[in-house]
Every structure is written in structure tokens, then in C-alpha cells.
Amino acid sequence: MPHIYAMQFxxxxxxxxxxxxxxxxxxxxxxxxxxxxxxxxxxxVIFSTFSRGWSGLAHSITGVLxxxxxxxxxxxxxxxxxxxxxxxxxxxxxxxxxxxxxxxxFMGLAxxxxxxxxxxxxxxxxxxxxxxxxxxxxxGKRGFRRHERLALSNPATRKMPYAPAIAIxxxxxxxxxP
Numbered sequence: 001m002p003h004i005y006a007m008q009f010x011x012x013x014x015x016x017x018x019x020x021x022x023x024x025x026x027x028x029x030x031x032x033x034x035x036x037x038x039x040x041x042x043x044x045v046i047f048s049t050f051s052r053g054w055s056g057l058a059h060s061i062t063g064v065l066x067x068x069x070x071x072x073x074x075x076x077x078x079x080x081x082x083x084x085x086x087x088x089x090x091x092x093x094x095x096x097x098x099x100x101x102x103x104x105x106f107m108g109l110a111x112x113x114x115x116x117x118x119x120x121x122x123x124x125x126x127x128x129x130x131x132x133x134x135x136x137x138x139x140g141k142r143g144f145r146r147h148e149r150l151a152l153s154n155p156a157t158r159k160m161p162y163a164p165a166i167a168i169x170x171x172x173x174x175x176x177x178p
Contacts, residue, residue, distance in 0.1 A: 007051050012174060014043070015094050019167035022087050026163035032083030037090050044093025063092030063100050070104065078153055084162045091170050102176045107169030114165055124158065 018040045022032045041064065048060035067088040074080035088107075092100045119128040 010047065011094050014040070014047075015091060015170060015174075018090065019087070019163070019170050022083075023161075023163040023167040026083070026161035030159065030161055032081070032087050032163055034083075034086070037083065037086040041086065041090035041093045044090055048093065048096075059096040060093045063094075063096040064089045065092075066097045066100055067092035067104075080162060084166060087163060087166055091166070095170075095173065099173050099177050103166075103170045103173035105169070106172040106176070107165050110168040110172075111160075111162055111165035115160055118160060128158075 018036060021036055025036070026032050045057065045060045045064070048056035050056070052059065068085060071080060071085045071088045075082055075085050088100075088104075091103060095103065115128065116125075119125045
């Protein structure tokens with residue numbers, strides 16, 4: 001049993017430290033550096049493999065692929081930066097697909113709440129609601145194409161650093177797991 005607690009300790013602190021640094025970096029510079037996320041991803045795969053063998057490797061790679069696929073869709077549609085995708089892939093490498101689903105759900109809730117408070121405090125709540133409605137209603141017509149007015153590539157689009165939401169969601173996922 002002590003071996004399991006040591007593994008959980010390493011996963012917890014590695015992940016919390018990385019998402020904290022990523023959140024601070026994203027808030028300061030609107031960037032999540034590759035020097036942070038790429039070694040985090042690789043070390044997650046290596047740690048899982050050495051600690052649990054082939055099943056650990058499969059668990060870690062499945063977490064990476066799940067994050068890359070789901071958040072890659074948001075990047076493809078222009079709503080998320082690639083740093084966020086790589087950070088979540090790294091998180092998937094460390095915590096695996098099951099816990100990642102919890103983390104993604106909490107991330108979405110945290111990000112939505114943050115966006116709502118930001119829009120309310122800064123006076124663009126109506127604009128945000130109109131954009132959200134346009135995203136939802138226009139999806140049937142637009143399909144899997146970027147919304148040109150709301151995509152991150154549009155300089156006029158309001159952009160919120162998402163790493164803090166990723167950090168909050170990830171940390172909460174540790175408390176949601178049995």
C-alpha cells in the first residue's frame with residue numbers, strides 16, 4: 001500500500017505544480033510555454049510506464065489521446081489555444097482518461113463561471129450571451145468550421161486565459177476520485 005500512496009503523491013504534486021505554473025504564465029503572458037508542457041507530458045508517460053508497466057503506458061497514452069482529441073476539436077474550431085491542448089494532454093498523461101473526464105467537466109464549469117464573471121464585471125455580458133447564442137444556433141449551419149468573428153485568430157475577439165480554469169478543474173478532479 002505505501003507504494004500506491006507514493007505514486008499518488010508524485011502524480012498530485014507534479015500535476016499541481018505544473019498547472020499552477022501554467023496558470024500564472026497564461027495570466028501574465030497569455031502563453032503556456034512548451035518548456036513546461038512537453039517535459040510534463042513525456043514525464044507522465046514515463047512515470048506511468050515505470051510504475052505500472054504496459055498497463056500504465058496504455059493508461060497514460062489513452063489520457064493523452066483523449067485530451068488531444070477533445071480539446072483539439074476546440075483548437076480546430078478556433079476557441080482554444082494549442083498551449084491549453086498540450087497542457088491537457090500532459091495532464092492526461094499523468095492522471096489517465098477516467099480522471100481526465102472529471103477534470104474536463106470541472107474545467108468547463110470553472111471556465112464558464114470565470115467567463116461569466118469577467119463579462120459581468122467588465123460590462124460585456126450582453127455581447128457574450130449573443131456570441132454564445134450565435135455559436136450554438138449557428139453550429140447547425142456552420143458545422144465544424146471556425147466562427148470567424150469569435151475565433152481566437154480574430155484580433156477583435158475577447159480572449160480569456162484558460163489555464164486557470166484547467167488548473168482548477170484538474171485539482172478538483174483529484175477530490176472527485178475515489
